[in-house]
Amino acid sequence: MRVLWLRLGLLAALLAVWEVAGNAANPLLAVPPSAVLPALRDLLLLRSYPELPASLWLTLREIGAAYTLAVAAGLGCGFMLGMHRLVGRVWGPMLAALYAVPAVVWYPSLMLFFGLDAASKIAFGFLLGFFPITLAVLAGVRQVNPQLVTVARAYGAGAVTVFRRVMLPSMLFTLVGGLRTGLALCVIGVIVGEILGSKAGMGALINHAYGLLRTADYVALVLVTLVLVVGSDVLASLLERRARRWTE
Amino acid sequence: MTAARGELIAIEGVTKRYLTSSGPVEALHDVSLSVGEGDFCTLIGPSGCGKSTLLGMLGGLVAPDEGRLLVDGQPVTMPDPRRVATVFQDAGLFPWRTALENVEFGLALQGVPAARRRRTARELLGPLGLSGFAEKYPRELSGGMKQRVAIGRALAIDAKILLMDEPFGALDEQTRVLMGEWLLDIWRRTRKTVIFVTHSLHEALFLSTRVAVMTARPGRIKSMLELSMEYPRSMESAEMAALRAKLWSEIREESLRAMR
Numbered sequence: 001m002r003v004l005w006l007r008l009g010l011l012a013a014l015l016a017v018w019e020v021a022g023n024a025a026n027p028l029l030a031v032p033p034s035a036v037l038p039a040l041r042d043l044l045l046l047r048s049y050p051e052l053p054a055s056l057w058l059t060l061r062e063i064g065a066a067y068t069l070a071v072a073a074g075l076g077c078g079f080m081l082g083m084h085r086l087v088g089r090v091w092g093p094m095l096a097a098l099y100a101v102p103a104v105v106w107y108p109s110l111m112l113f114f115g116l117d118a119a120s121k122i123a124f125g126f127l128l129g130f131f132p133i134t135l136a137v138l139a140g141v142r143q144v145n146p147q148l149v150t151v152a153r154a155y156g157a158g159a160v161t162v163f164r165r166v167m168l169p170s171m172l173f174t175l176v177g178g179l180r181t182g183l184a185l186c187v188i189g190v191i192v193g194e195i196l197g198s199k200a201g202m203g204a205l206i207n208h209a210y211g212l213l214r215t216a217d218y219v220a221l222v223l224v225t226l227v228l229v230v231g232s233d234v235l236a237s238l239l240e241r242r243a244r245r246w247t248e
Numbered sequence: 249m250t251a252a253r254g255e256l257i258a259i260e261g262v263t264k265r266y267l268t269s270s271g272p273v274e275a276l277h278d279v280s281l282s283v284g285e286g287d288f289c290t291l292i293g294p295s296g297c298g299k300s301t302l303l304g305m306l307g308g309l310v311a312p313d314e315g316r317l318l319v320d321g322q323p324v325t326m327p328d329p330r331r332v333a334t335v336f337q338d339a340g341l342f343p344w345r346t347a348l349e350n351v352e353f354g355l356a357l358q359g360v361p362a363a364r365r366r367r368t369a370r371e372l373l374g375p376l377g378l379s380g381f382a383e384k385y386p387r388e389l390s391g392g393m394k395q396r397v398a399i400g401r402a403l404a405i406d407a408k409i410l411l412m413d414e415p416f417g418a419l420d421e422q423t424r425v426l427m428g429e430w431l432l433d434i435w436r437r438t439r440k441t442v443i444f445v446t447h448s449l450h451e452a453l454f455l456s457t458r459v460a461v462m463t464a465r466p467g468r469i470k471s472m473l474e475l476s477m478e479y480p481r482s483m484e485s486a487e488m489a490a491l492r493a494k495l496w497s498e499i500r501e502e503s504l505r506a507m508r
Contacts, residue, residue: 156329
């Protein structure tokens with residue numbers, strides 16, 4: 001309870017500082033909360049940007065597509081590299097090196113390949129989400145205690161049963177952690193992709209407002225996007241907690 | 249007590265080689281052994297003499313290069329939990345399963361309905377001395393308790409043959425002696441056929457109806473000792489002291505060879 005009050009106090013203090021600083025600065029570049037609130041109301045009532053629901057829906061669908069692809073490819077590649085030691089040893093370092101490259105350097109060529117529409121955003125979100133998922137599966141496979149696999153085999157487990165009853169529970173922590181990181185990065189990838197160049201979606205609206213120096217609208221749009229990002233992370237953490245309870 | 253009521257396990261001319269970075273190593277060479285139903289047969293010998301490999305073959309986890317192994321007259325080609333249950337050296341419990349769920353594991357794999365396997369496992373916990381620990385996870389159990397859960401998991405599937413690979417090897421001396429007494433009690437009640445691998449002379453003499461001494465690598469059966477004393481055995485008798493001296497001199501010779 002005390003933590004909650006302190007948190008609310010902190011939030012109020014931050015807003016107050018923002019209000020004072022916003023009023024003092026150039027109104028084209030910085031806006032105080034008192035100016036953002038009406039902008040947020042206009043936004044949510046669809047007065048300033050009537051295409052908001054369509055944009056939100058588009059961005060959500062892009063995230064969904066990117067994440068689905070990243071999960072499928074990440075699990076597939078991760079298990080393939082993890083189960084076949086030779087393949088894993090050949091590809092593992094390359095994968096880690098590719099992961100270390102700032103992914104945004106690929107975005108111009110993705111736009112050339114996939115155009116300005118949703119496909120290039122999905123591709124970029126996929127690219128960001130794919131690596132942490134693959135690497136988590138790889139790390140997870142290495143965590144499996146071979147002794148437990150032997151025990152299961154001695155008690156009659158075939159390959160499928162070993163996978164389901166020994167490997168999955170052994171690596172669940174790492175796997176779920178990777179899936180969660182992957183989701184966060186997919187969201188970032190799609191939104192950054194939209195901001196860097198697109199005709200629709202939340203990123204395009206943000207770009208529009210910012211480009212026209214409609215700073216209050218811009219901040220309101222960022223707040224809405226923030227809710228989307230935080231919401232997806234809360235959902236992922238709920239799933240993670242559930243998975244943890246399931247293994248314990 | 250030694251009377252074998254017919255042969256249950258036949259190991260016939262088994263040889264096993266492993267490929268290592270420094271060339272092939274022969275782990276077992278032409279090993280033959282016959283074990284009767286109800287026997288408590290102990291394999292003892294220097295480290296690396298292939299005792300665990302032999303056990304792995306009986307469990308169907310390792311294939312021989314030459315020779316064959318028969319259980320109930322049928323060749324062993326893969327793990328068969330209906331006939332053989334294995335207890336491993338480090339308990340090998342699943343950390344995400346409770347003690348009870350670990351005991352149930354083999355039954356779950358065999359598709360036994362949840363209610364029935366739960367009942368079987370609960371009945372086993374009493375004699376295992378784990379009645380109050382059904383819902384505990386392996387990390388909450390002591391070394392001896394973990395090993396008893398592992399033995400419970402093996403007993404639960406009610407196979408005729410129990411393979412035990414140094415089950416008490418990781419325990420301290422006192423716990424080890426007590427676990428030996430406990431195992432003897434369980435064995436005499438369940439009448440399983442046990443193949444037991446150990447480094448401990450005490451365990452071999454206290455528990456076995458037969459002791460097979462193995463040579464240094466490549467492992468062969470060096471000699472066979474039949475023990476006919478009544479259970480529970482007094483470890484201080486003159487007869488036992490003589491047996492102990494005899495067994496030790498044979499193992500000592502092989503252990504010295506293994507060290508060279």
